[in-house]
Amino acid sequence: MVTPGEEHTPEFVVIKAINAGQQPITLTHIGWRMGIFRKKLFVQIIGADLLSSPLPVQLAPGQQAQYFVPLDQDPNWIERFAKNLNSRFPAVSAATLEVSASATIGPMIYRKAERGLTTMLVEARKKLSVKLSDA
Numbered sequence: 001m002v003t004p005g006e007e008h009t010p011e012f013v014v015i016k017a018i019n020a021g022q023q024p025i026t027l028t029h030i031g032w033r034m035g036i037f038r039k040k041l042f043v044q045i046i047g048a049d050l051l052s053s054p055l056p057v058q059l060a061p062g063q064q065a066q067y068f069v070p071l072d073q074d075p076n077w078i079e080r081f082a083k084n085l086n087s088r089f090p091a092v093s094a095a096t097l098e099v100s101a102s103a104t105i106g107p108m109i110y111r112k113a114e115r116g117l118t119t120m121l122v123e124a125r126k127k128l129s130v131k132l133s134d135a
Contacts, residue, residue: 011071012051013117015044017101019059025103028056030067032081033098033110040084041100044069056104071120082124090125094118 019025032042046052046067053065071077085093097113 008072013069013071013077015067015069015099015101016064017059017066018064019061021106022061023105024058024060025105026056026058027065027101027103029100029102030055031100031102032113033100034084034093034096036092036096042081042084078120078124079128082121082128085121085125087125087129090122090129091118094121094125097121 015030017027017030030044030046032044034040034042044067046055046069048054049068051066051068053067055067057065059065069077082090094113095118097118098110099113101109103109
């Protein structure tokens with residue numbers, strides 16, 4: 001995304017939810033799930049900005065909602081979330097990361113996070129581990 005007059009280009013994770021069903025749904029929450037045996041669940045707080053759809057949101061069949069999570073604002077989302085990765089095996093933790101969505105009807109929906117995001121999280125976790133060992 002390019003904003004006029006700014007040298008810095010903001011980075012976002014974009015989450016899209018599309019109603020692929022035959023009846024309207026109300027999307028109630030967006031979050032994350034991570035882990036193999038003991039799954040950790042995280043709720044994603046969606047800010048009231050002009051880019052993101054509101055929550056909850058009603059979606060007719062075929063309609064979509066999208067949510068922008070800023071990565072480079074203070075506090076940095078990538079660095080904060082990376083703290084939840086296993087310190088010994090961050091790549092394994094990141095490989096299990098899924099985005100979740102829930103609606104008023106039906107089960108929770110989970111989709112695997114894209115590799116670019118998981119790579120950023122692993123790198124941030126490694127930097128965090130180096131900082132902790134230097135302290």
